[in-house]
Amino acid sequence: MGELTLEERGQKIIDACLAEKSTSPYEIFRNVARRDFVRMHGPEHHVLDGAAVLTAYRNAGGNVDLPAALNELMSRGLQMPGAMCGRWGVCGATASVGAALSILESTGPLTTDDSWGSHMVYTSRALEALSRIGGPRCCKRDAYISLETAVDYIRERFGVRLEKDDIRCEFRPQNAQCLGERCPFFPESRS
Numbered sequence: 001m002g003e004l005t006l007e008e009r010g011q012k013i014i015d016a017c018l019a020e021k022s023t024s025p026y027e028i029f030r031n032v033a034r035r036d037f038v039r040m041h042g043p044e045h046h047v048l049d050g051a052a053v054l055t056a057y058r059n060a061g062g063n064v065d066l067p068a069a070l071n072e073l074m075s076r077g078l079q080m081p082g083a084m085c086g087r088w089g090v091c092g093a094t095a096s097v098g099a100a101l102s103i104l105e106s107t108g109p110l111t112t113d114d115s116w117g118s119h120m121v122y123t124s125r126a127l128e129a130l131s132r133i134g135g136p137r138c139c140k141r142d143a144y145i146s147l148e149t150a151v152d153y154i155r156e157r158f159g160v161r162l163e164k165d166d167i168r169c170e171f172r173p174q175n176a177q178c179l180g181e182r183c184p185f186f187p188e189s190r191s
Contacts, residue, residue, distance in 0.1 A: 010074045024165055025052040025147045040174045129149060
């Protein structure tokens with residue numbers, strides 16, 4: 001079997017999320033990110049990160065047609081190129097979660113209600129938190145920041161309580177560019 005295409009990785013992520021029962025987007029993310037079809041860094045995170053939020057939201061009682069929402073998220077996530085963080089100035093993890101939020105409220109470019117701007121409040125919070133840490137890229141760290149920001153935002157916006165975990169990164173051995181103790185999720189710095 002050869003290398004999986006990005007579309008195949010995206011479909012495997014969606015299938016894995018549909019089987020998850022947790023209300024913790026971190027747990028869902030970790031469970032799926034451990035699989036061999038999710039690389040340490042890569043644009044499959046543009047599907048996975050928002051999918052973890054949608055799945056946790058539904059599992060916590062949020063009203064969403066999860067299969068349809070995940071398919072729409074995959075369609076949007078696959079349009080996002082890799083290396084957005086360094087080349088576009090916006091993190092793909094944050095953009096993925098922003099896409100998930102827009103799916104939850106059926107927000108589009110011509111939306112006139114407050115969801116149009118509200119989702120930008122989320123992305124600005126997440127991007128500001130990422131900017132304080134600095135680079136180089138780490139798709140896992142950026143996902144954790146984006147998810148952490150989303151848990152608070154979803155509670156404020158929708159009144160749905162997602163589990164908020166104490167995150168300790170288990171992926172650092174696979175990351176040649178790990179920031180070590182500069183990363184807020186580095187195990188030794190969270191004792």
